[in-house]
Amino acid sequence: MELTNKQITVIFKALCDENRVQIVRLLQNGEKCACRLLEALQCTQPTLSHHMKILCDSGLVVGRKEGKWMYYSISAEGTDIAVQCLRELTKVSESSGCCCK
Amino acid sequence: MELTNKQITVIFKALCDENRVQIVRLLQNGEKCACRLLEALQCTQPTLSHHMKILCDSGLVVGRKEGKWMYYSISAEGTDIAVQCLRELTKVSESSGCCCK
DNA sequence: AAAACATATTGACAGCTTTCTATTTATATG
DNA sequence: CATATAAATAGAAAGCTGTCAATATGTTTT
Numbered sequence: 001m002e003l004t005n006k007q008i009t010v011i012f013k014a015l016c017d018e019n020r021v022q023i024v025r026l027l028q029n030g031e032k033c034a035c036r037l038l039e040a041l042q043c044t045q046p047t048l049s050h051h052m053k054i055l056c057d058s059g060l061v062v063g064r065k066e067g068k069w070m071y072y073s074i075s076a077e078g079t080d081i082a083v084q085c086l087r088e089l090t091k092v093s094e095s096s097g098c099c100c101k
Numbered sequence: 102m103e104l105t106n107k108q109i110t111v112i113f114k115a116l117c118d119e120n121r122v123q124i125v126r127l128l129q130n131g132e133k134c135a136c137r138l139l140e141a142l143q144c145t146q147p148t149l150s151h152h153m154k155i156l157c158d159s160g161l162v163v164g165r166k167e168g169k170w171m172y173y174s175i176s177a178e179g180t181d182i183a184v185q186c187l188r189e190l191t192k193v194s195e196s197s198g199c200c201c202k
Numbered sequence: 203a204a205a206a207c208a209t210a211t212t213g214a215c216a217g218c219t220t221t222c223t224a225t226t227t228a229t230a231t232g
Numbered sequence: 233c234a235t236a237t238a239a240a241t242a243g244a245a246a247g248c249t250g251t252c253a254a255t256a257t258g259t260t261t262t
Contacts, residue, residue, distance in 0.1 A: 005122040012116035017250075021106040021190065028194050034209065047251055049210055060191060068208045068259045079191035086187055089122065090161060090180035093129050118220080135239065148221055150240055169229040169238045 003085055011082050014058035019043065020051050024074065027061065031073035058082075104186055112183050115159035120144065121152050125175065128162065132174035159183075 003011075015021055019041065026032060026040055038048050052072060055061035059078030064071045104112075116122055120142065127133060127141055139149050153173060156162040160179030165172045 005119040005126075008122050009117050009119055012113045015113035015187075015190070016110050016117050018106040018110055019250085021109050024190055025106075028190075028192065029196075030193065035207095043250090044252060045209070046211080046253080050250075053210090065209095070209060074191055074193050076193075079187075082191070083184060083187055086116075086180075086184055089116070089125055089129075090175055090183070091129065092131065092175050092177075095130075120220090136237095144220095145222060146239070147223085147241080151220075154240090166239095171239060 001081065001084060001088075008085060008089065011058045011060070011085060014055050014060050017051070017054075019047075020055055023051060023055060023072075024060065027072060027074045031064075031071050034070045034072065037072070102182065102185060102189075109186060109190065112159045112161070112186060115156050115161050118152070118155075120148075121156055124149075124152060124156060124173075125161065128173060128175045132165075132172050135171045135173065138173070 015024070022041065023037060026037055034045075034048060034052065037052075038045055041048060043051075052061070052063065052070075055072075056063055059075060060082060061072055062075045062078070064073070116125070123142065124138060127138055135146075135149060135153065138153075139146055142149060144152075153162070153164065153171075156173075157164055160176060161183060162173055163176040163179070165174070
């Protein structure tokens, strides 16, 4: 998995905003309709729509349209990529000196 | 480990900027002096200092002062917290319906 | 076809981020 | 002690982000 610096920022930008973190928490209970999220979120519908776009762009969340409703859920694949990305990015190479370099 | 939404945003804000992602990559090879990072980074010294502050605030990076030099490295503890935080945040509860809710 | 509803898009504005130059603080050296 | 060096801070400018009101798009129902 080779991600550019730019792609990495897109993933983690999703979690840079308190409202979006809250949305992810709400989705931990399973797939939710946008209107349900809106009820829980003290913001307007366009603002929610904006946040959902950023979450979907990051890959952490996926949307599914059903009639006039939009259902969102946490993406297992997307979150696996994010976790692996974070692990690899913060992994210190074995040949690197400890604190005594 | 109970982090607030705000604390979570502070962690991931560190990785929302391409320059900071690049800095973390540079630190994968081990502890580095600020002046070394500056050489590799096409930005001014105050800008680097600003980014290092955000990285340290996130806990992903730690700084160590030695004389007039400042040495930075990836924090094993901080990155473990970040990975665990990301895992927990994106974990879907077992009782949640699949796609058929 | 018209009305109602759910969501997305547009455009505007306030506030935050990134970046720079200039300056300050702290440390080492002649 | 004066000078040089490394890093942090202050202040300002440009650009990005989050937010809203208004509007558009798409879907269902009457």
